[in-house]
Amino acid sequence: MPLTDILLQSPVANPGKFVCGAGNFEEVLAAGGHPRRLGLLFKMTSAAAGPADGVVLRWPERTTFHEMEIAIVIGRQGTEIPAAKALDYVAGYCIGLDMTMQGSEFPSFGKSFDTYGVMGPWLTTRDEITDPDCLDFSLTVNGEDRQVDNTRRLVLGIADLVEHAASVMTLHPGDVIFSGTPPRSVGPVVPGDTMHAWVEGLGAMTVAVTGGPGRRTPLDGMVP
Numbered sequence: 001m002p003l004t005d006i007l008l009q010s011p012v013a014n015p016g017k018f019v020c021g022a023g024n025f026e027e028v029l030a031a032g033g034h035p036r037r038l039g040l041l042f043k044m045t046s047a048a049a050g051p052a053d054g055v056v057l058r059w060p061e062r063t064t065f066h067e068m069e070i071a072i073v074i075g076r077q078g079t080e081i082p083a084a085k086a087l088d089y090v091a092g093y094c095i096g097l098d099m100t101m102q103g104s105e106f107p108s109f110g111k112s113f114d115t116y117g118v119m120g121p122w123l124t125t126r127d128e129i130t131d132p133d134c135l136d137f138s139l140t141v142n143g144e145d146r147q148v149d150n151t152r153r154l155v156l157g158i159a160d161l162v163e164h165a166a167s168v169m170t171l172h173p174g175d176v177i178f179s180g181t182p183p184r185s186v187g188p189v190v191p192g193d194t195m196h197a198w199v200e201g202l203g204a205m206t207v208a209v210t211g212g213p214g215r216r217t218p219l220d221g222m223v224p
Contacts, residue, residue: 021040021161051118064100066187
């Protein structure tokens, strides 16, 4: 069946939780931050989407940034998992787009709009990737390079991220850990944009950005 005839939805139909790496690139480390001190961010799992769903900017009057990452899909329950055994708990990997609306709200709020957790184009099983800590990846918006990088620049590599998350919570099959994005690589998208994401060994996906109706709840005199 030709891939062009298929609408690719999220490869994880019912994720248990979305865990997002924080400050997990060399730039943050150089500025004095460290992901083990910053902790973790979280996104509601109702944000899950696939490439065919696209990203809907429900509040297009606000600024939403793209954050392209590696999505680590857990395949086995565990907690207090040492890094040396962490990959045994991984089912596989996807490309992840951790979309985040900017603003004064709590970070989990800006990350949790519907379609703000895009994964795809499919699940690549762990055995197909020899070294997840050495993968080239890129993101373009309307053909313009926004991210060109490699996972070797992660402060906490894939196994270390699993260890980090499992040190404070039990991981279950279907949980997803987003690896984190370097600050230099985030940027805004607007309705009508097209994002194209590629990761070595994981494939590529094209994701359309559309606009929603705008904020419908009262602001009680606040400036949006």
